[in-house]
Amino acid sequence: DAGVTQSPTHLIKTRGQQVTLRCSPKSGHDTVSWYQQALGQGPQFIFQYYEEEERQRGNFPDRFSGHQFPNYSSELNVNALLLGDSALYLCASSHRVTKEADTQYFGPGTRLTVL
Amino acid sequence: LAKTTQPISMDSYEGQEVNITCSHNNIATNDYITWYQQFPSQGPRFIIQGYKTKVTNEVASLFIPADRKSSTLSLPRVSLSDTAVYYCLVAGGDTDKLIFGTGTRLQVFP
Numbered sequence: 223d224a225g226v227t228q229s230p231t232h233l234i235k236t237r238g239q240q241v242t243l244r245c246s247p248k249s250g251h252d253t254v255s256w257y258q259q260a261l262g263q264g265p266q267f268i269f270q271y272y273e274e275e276e277r278q279r280g281n282f283p284d285r286f287s288g289h290q291f292p293n294y295s296s297e298l299n300v301n302a303l304l305l306g307d308s309a310l311y312l313c314a315s316s317h318r319v320t321k322e323a324d325t326q327y328f329g330p331g332t333r334l335t336v337l
Numbered sequence: 338l339a340k341t342t343q344p345i346s347m348d349s350y351e352g353q354e355v356n357i358t359c360s361h362n363n364i365a366t367n368d369y370i371t372w373y374q375q376f377p378s379q380g381p382r383f384i385i386q387g388y389k390t391k392v393t394n395e396v397a398s399l400f401i402p403a404d405r406k407s408s409t410l411s412l413p414r415v416s417l418s419d420t421a422v423y424y425c426l427v428a429g430g431d432t433d434k435l436i437f438g439t440g441t442r443l444q445v446f447p
Contacts, residue, residue: 257435
């Protein structure tokens, strides 16, 4: 049973560029959440996708956008990159239909470095 | 703001039991308590989740008192590989975003 996968593992971009990160959820999961984790900090919630729509959003600017595909995989896009966007980007998947708290399972992350 | 408070760091030695306590005074009725472990440059790994009383799995136990305003993660007989950051979170089924605090940095010494 494959867990959450993310690609690429590492990425180096320059300021002003755009980047797309990809995530495939754990088998059986239909909800994908994205988090940004700066060095030494806990992960910060960016947004969540379910049924191909953004359902919740954290305190991130519109430069951060996403998409969910019919197969539940997801992309995170960041435009006009800033130095401060350098971080570990984490994808987490869960199964929304369960009555109990939706346990989120995280992928290995994508390390983005903006120069 | 994180909904939980936990110690910034803890030290232990191999073979000891480690208990990390987390405060969540404003926990909601439908909130569950979840603990994650994170190694550097890796995604958080789910450890255990509970609603009340005690939950035990193959790696840890979670103790939750009746008022649910705190919880304690218990790691039996830690090893060097348990050196990591441990996050305590509360979230309900209809509140899917996880709000992480700074976590507890556990250092295990030989």
